[in-house]
Amino acid sequence: MNTASLPLPGWITFGLIPLINLVLAFFFSGLVVWFIGENPFDALALMLEGALGSGEGIGFTLYFATNFIFTGLSVAVAIHAGLFNIGSEGQAYVGGLGAALVALSLDHYVPWYVTMPFAILGAALFGAGWAFIPAFLQAKRGSHIVITTIMFNFIGAALMVYLLVNVLIVPGKMAPETRTFLEGGQLPKLDWLMALFGLKLGPAPFNVSFLVALVMCVVVWALIWRTKLGYEMRTLGVSPSAAVYAGIPYARTVIIAMLISGGLAGMMALNPVLGSSGRLQVEFVGGAGFVGIAVSLMGRNHPAGIILAAILFGILYQGGDWVSFEMPNITREMIVVIQGLVILFAGALEYMARPALARLYYSMARKA
Amino acid sequence: MSQAPAIELVGIDKKFGAVHANKNINLAVAKGSIHGIIGENGAGKSTLMSILYGFYHADSGEIRVGGTPVTIRDSQAAINAGIGMVHQHFMLVENFTVLENLVLGAEGGMLLAGGVARARAELKRLAKDYGLEVDPDAVIEELPVGLQQRVEILKAMYRGAEILILDEPTGVLTPAEADHLFRILGVLRDQGKTVILITHKLREIMAITDTVSVMRRGEMVATRKTAETTVEELAELMVGRRVLLRVEKGEAKPGAVVLSVRNLTVKDGRGVTMVDNVSFDVRAGEIVGIAGVAGNGQSELLEAISGIRMPASGEILIDGEPIGKADPARLRDLGLAHIPEDRHHMGLVLRFEEYENAILGYHRDPKYGGLFLDLDAIRKDAIEKIEKYDIRPPNPRLRTANFSGGNQQKIVVAREIERDPKLLLIGQPTRGVDIGAIEFIHRRIIDMRDAGKAQLLVSVELDEIRALSDRILVMFAGQIVGEKTADAGEQTLGLMMAGIAA
Numbered sequence: 001m002n003t004a005s006l007p008l009p010g011w012i013t014f015g016l017i018p019l020i021n022l023v024l025a026f027f028f029s030g031l032v033v034w035f036i037g038e039n040p041f042d043a044l045a046l047m048l049e050g051a052l053g054s055g056e057g058i059g060f061t062l063y064f065a066t067n068f069i070f071t072g073l074s075v076a077v078a079i080h081a082g083l084f085n086i087g088s089e090g091q092a093y094v095g096g097l098g099a100a101l102v103a104l105s106l107d108h109y110v111p112w113y114v115t116m117p118f119a120i121l122g123a124a125l126f127g128a129g130w131a132f133i134p135a136f137l138q139a140k141r142g143s144h145i146v147i148t149t150i151m152f153n154f155i156g157a158a159l160m161v162y163l164l165v166n167v168l169i170v171p172g173k174m175a176p177e178t179r180t181f182l183e184g185g186q187l188p189k190l191d192w193l194m195a196l197f198g199l200k201l202g203p204a205p206f207n208v209s210f211l212v213a214l215v216m217c218v219v220v221w222a223l224i225w226r227t228k229l230g231y232e233m234r235t236l237g238v239s240p241s242a243a244v245y246a247g248i249p250y251a252r253t254v255i256i257a258m259l260i261s262g263g264l265a266g267m268m269a270l271n272p273v274l275g276s277s278g279r280l281q282v283e284f285v286g287g288a289g290f291v292g293i294a295v296s297l298m299g300r301n302h303p304a305g306i307i308l309a310a311i312l313f314g315i316l317y318q319g320g321d322w323v324s325f326e327m328p329n330i331t332r333e334m335i336v337v338i339q340g341l342v343i344l345f346a347g348a349l350e351y352m353a354r355p356a357l358a359r360l361y362y363s364m365a366r367k368a
Numbered sequence: 369m370s371q372a373p374a375i376e377l378v379g380i381d382k383k384f385g386a387v388h389a390n391k392n393i394n395l396a397v398a399k400g401s402i403h404g405i406i407g408e409n410g411a412g413k414s415t416l417m418s419i420l421y422g423f424y425h426a427d428s429g430e431i432r433v434g435g436t437p438v439t440i441r442d443s444q445a446a447i448n449a450g451i452g453m454v455h456q457h458f459m460l461v462e463n464f465t466v467l468e469n470l471v472l473g474a475e476g477g478m479l480l481a482g483g484v485a486r487a488r489a490e491l492k493r494l495a496k497d498y499g500l501e502v503d504p505d506a507v508i509e510e511l512p513v514g515l516q517q518r519v520e521i522l523k524a525m526y527r528g529a530e531i532l533i534l535d536e537p538t539g540v541l542t543p544a545e546a547d548h549l550f551r552i553l554g555v556l557r558d559q560g561k562t563v564i565l566i567t568h569k570l571r572e573i574m575a576i577t578d579t580v581s582v583m584r585r586g587e588m589v590a591t592r593k594t595a596e597t598t599v600e601e602l603a604e605l606m607v608g609r610r611v612l613l614r615v616e617k618g619e620a621k622p623g624a625v626v627l628s629v630r631n632l633t634v635k636d637g638r639g640v641t642m643v644d645n646v647s648f649d650v651r652a653g654e655i656v657g658i659a660g661v662a663g664n665g666q667s668e669l670l671e672a673i674s675g676i677r678m679p680a681s682g683e684i685l686i687d688g689e690p691i692g693k694a695d696p697a698r699l700r701d702l703g704l705a706h707i708p709e710d711r712h713h714m715g716l717v718l719r720f721e722e723y724e725n726a727i728l729g730y731h732r733d734p735k736y737g738g739l740f741l742d743l744d745a746i747r748k749d750a751i752e753k754i755e756k757y758d759i760r761p762p763n764p765r766l767r768t769a770n771f772s773g774g775n776q777q778k779i780v781v782a783r784e785i786e787r788d789p790k791l792l793l794i795g796q797p798t799r800g801v802d803i804g805a806i807e808f809i810h811r812r813i814i815d816m817r818d819a820g821k822a823q824l825l826v827s828v829e830l831d832e833i834r835a836l837s838d839r840i841l842v843m844f845a846g847q848i849v850g851e852k853t854a855d856a857g858e859q860t861l862g863l864m865m866a867g868i869a870a
Contacts, residue, residue: 227740231724231731238719244676245706245714246729247697 025345029338050322051315059204065314069213070268071292072306081257082237087149088265089289090156091127095266098126100280107185127266128259135258139251177281187275207275217303294343372435374399374562380429389415402563404573407583408802452524456536462509514545543862620838623652626822632682634668642668644846657837665846666826674706705784709795715780723750723764753782774805
C-alpha cells in the first residue's frame with residue numbers, strides 16, 4: 001500500500017518521527033557498545049553527564065553546537081536553492097583565513113567589539129570566495145556542485161596547510177599556526193550568560209559567536225521565507241522548470257545562493273579561531289562542515305530545527321569525548337561510529353519509520 | 369440476465385485520510401460489453417480502478433469476477449483474475465522491441481528464447497483474431513503513439529485478460545487513431561471480452577459504450593444504457609448542475625498585429641528540429657488556435673515565443689519589435705502572459721502555498737514588495753483572485769498540491785489573465801480540468817478576446833480548438849500545414865493533423 005502521500009499531523013512529522021529515529025540510532029549504538037563489552041546504559045549516562053552535567057559540560061556542548069549551527073545554516077541555504085553544498089568544510093577552513101587576517105591586523109589597535117564585525121565580514125568573504133568557483137562552474141558550465149565542492153575541500157585544506165607552514169607561521173616555532181591574537185582579536189566568553197542560570201562556565205570556550213549564530217538563524221529565516229531572493233531560490237530549488245517559466249535567472253540565483261552558503265560556512269571560523277584558540281591552526285574545522293549536512297537534514301533545513309539538531313550533535317561531541325575518557329574501551333573512533341549511526345538514522349533513513357506510522361495512525365483514527 | 373456479470377463491485381469504500389475517495393460503490397459490468405465510466409477529475413474514477421488493479425486496497429467491500437469473490441492484493445493478482453489495464457501513460461520500455469515488451473514480466477523461464485518464440489506465435493494469433501496488427505520486431509520508440517497503445521492492449525491480452533480497463537485512452541491519439549482504437553474495442557467485445565473505458569470525453573462514451581456509469585465526488589450517481597441517454601444528461605449528472613457544453617461567442621474584431629512569428633525554427637534539447645520554418649501573425653482581438661497531435665512542435669513553439677527556449681533561427685516580434693534574446697521576465701514586462709501546457713512542472717510550484725503561486729513570474733512587481741515580500745499585499749491579491757475565479761477551497765495558505773486539477777488550473781489562469789496582458793499564450797488550458805471549470809476558463813478566454821487581447825491557443829483537444837478559435841493553424845511534424853476557419857470540419861482537420869491532406 002502506498003502511504004507516502006498520506007498527510008500526517010505535525011506532531012508526528014516533526015516530533016515523533018525524529019524521536020523514533022534518534023531512539024533507533026541510540027539502540028544500535030548501544031548494541032555496538034555492548035559488543036565491545038561495556039554497559040550501554042552506563043555509556044549513555046556518562047555521555048549525558050559529560051555533555052549536560054555541569055556548567056563546563058554545557059559550555060562545551062554549546063561551543064560545538066555553535067559550529068554546527070553555522071555549517072547547518074550553510075548547507076540549508078544551498079539546499080533551498082536545490083544545491084547540495086558538500087563544501088562547507090573547506091569554505092569554513094578558508095573562512096578562518098579571512099577571520100585570522102582581520103584579527104592579526106586589528107588586534108593591536110582596537111577592542112574586540114570593533115574587530116568582530118570585520119572578522120565576521122572577512123570570514124564570510126573568504127568562505128563565499130571559496131564557494132564562488134564551484135558555484136560559477138555549476139551555473140555556467142554545468143559541473144556538478146557535489147563533485148566540485150568536495151574537491152575544493154581538498155584544495156582548501158592543502159592551501160591552508162601551505163599558508164600556515166610557509167607564510168603565516170611564527171618564525172622559529174614548530175607548530176603550523178599563527179601567533180596568538182591579543183585581546184583585541186579574541187572574542188569574550190559567555191560566562192555571564194551561564195551565570196544567569198547559576199552555572200559556572202569554567203574553561204569551556206563558549207563565546208559570543210553563539211549569539212552571532214543565533215542572529216544568523218533569524219537572518220537566514222528571513223532570507224528564505226520573507227525576501228524575494230529567498231522566494232526565487234526556493235522556486236529554483238523545488239521546481240527548476242517553474243523557475244525558468246517564471247524568468248528566474250538560473251546562473252545568478254545559483255551563484256548568489258552559493259555565496260551566501262559559503263559565507264555562512266566561513267563565519268563558523270569565528271567560533272574556534274577568535275573565540276576559542278585565539279589563533280589560526282591546522283584542521284581547526286574538524287569535520288564540522290560535514291556534521292552541518294546531518295544537522296541541516298535533521299533540522300529539516302529550518303533554522304529552528306537546525307538549532308535543535310546542532311545542540312544534539314554538540315551533546316554527541318562533548319558527551320562522546322567524556323565517554324572515551326571514562327571508558328578506555330570506547331575510543332574516539334567508536335564515538336565517530338555512534339555519530340555516524342545518528343546521521344544514518346536521522347538523515348539518510350529519515351522516512352524509514354513513516355509508512356508504518358502512517359498505517360498505525362490511520363488504523364487508530366478509523367477506530368476512534 | 370442469466371449470466372453472472374464479468375466484474376462486480378459491491379460496497380467498495382476507500383478513504384485517504386479525510387478524503388472519502390470512494391463511497392459505497394456498487395457496479396456490475398456485463399460480460400461482452402463496453403462499459404464507460406465518466407466523472408470529473410477527482411470524482412474517484414482512478415481510485416476505483418486502482419482498487420480493481422491492486423494498487424490500493426478498499427477499506428471495505430467486495431470484488432467479484434464472474435460471480436466469484438476475489439482478493440486483489442497486487443497487479444499480479446489482478447492479471448491472474450483476468451484483469452488487464454492500459455494506463456494513460458504507457459508502461460513500455462522505449463528501447464525494447466514489441467516482442468520484448470510483450471514478454472516482460474512473463475518471460476517464462478531462465479532463458480529468453482523459448483518465451484520469445486511462444487510470444488511470437490501468440491502475437492500472430494492475437495493479431496489475426498482481434499485486428500491488432502503490429503510488427504513484433506519494431507522498437508517501441510519508433511512506433512507512433514497509436515501503435516504503442518496497441519502494444520499495451522496486446523500486453524494485456526497476452527496475459528490472458530478477459531476484462532480490459534482503459535484509462536483515458538484517447539488523450540494522445542489523433543481522431544483517426546481514436547476511431548481505429550474504437551474499432552478494435554468493438555472487435556474485442558464481439559469476441560466476448562469485457563471492456564471498461566474511463567474517460568471524461570462524453571463524445572467517446574456516446575460513440576462506443578453499451579452502458580455508462582457516472583461518478584461524482586466519490587459516489588456512483590447513475591448508470592444508464594448509452595442508447596437511452598444524452599450528452600446533456602450525462603454532463604449534468606457529472607457536474608451536478610446544468611452546463612453549457614459550448615460557450616457562446618460573437619464575431620471577432622481583429623485589430624493590429626500583436627505577435628509576428630517569422631521563419632521560426634526551434635530545436636529541442638537533443639538538437640532535433642521540432643519547429644520548422646514557421647511564420648504566422650496573431651492580431652489583437654482574435655484567438656488563433658494551433659491544432660495538432662501532441663509532439664508535433666506545438667510545445668516548442670510556445671516555449672520559444674515565451675522566452676523559455678531559444679530559437680535556432682527566425683524572428684519573433686511583439687508589436688513589430690523583435691524580442692531578440694528576451695527572457696520570460698522581460699517578455700512579461702512587454703505585456704506577454706503565458707498559461708503553460710504543464711501546470712505541474714511550469715505553471716505552479718506544487719509544494720508552495722497558493723498565495724506564493726499567485727505571484728509566480730510577477731513576484732518582482734514592486735506592488736508585492738521591494739527586497740522583502742509584502743505578504744499582506746500578496747495575500748490580499750491572492751484572496752481577490754480566489755473570489756473572482758471561485759477557486760476552492762478558498763484558502764491562500766493551502767499547499768497548491770492539495771487543490772484539485774481544475775482549481776490548480778484556475779490559479780494559473782487567474783494569475784495570467786488578471787495581469788491584463790496584451791498577448792496571451794495558452795497551452796492546454798483545460799487538460800485534466802473538470803467540465804464546470806472548463807466552461808469557466810473558456811468564458812474567460814472569450815472575454816479576453818472581446819477585450820481586444822491577442823491570444824495564441826495550443827490544445828490537443830480538437831473540440832476545444834474549434835470552440836474557441838477564430839482561425840485554426842494545423843501543425844504537423846513541426847510545420848504549419850494549413851490554415852482553416854473555425855467552421856472547418858473535424859474530418860478535414862483530422863486529416864491535416866495526420867499529415868495527409870492540406
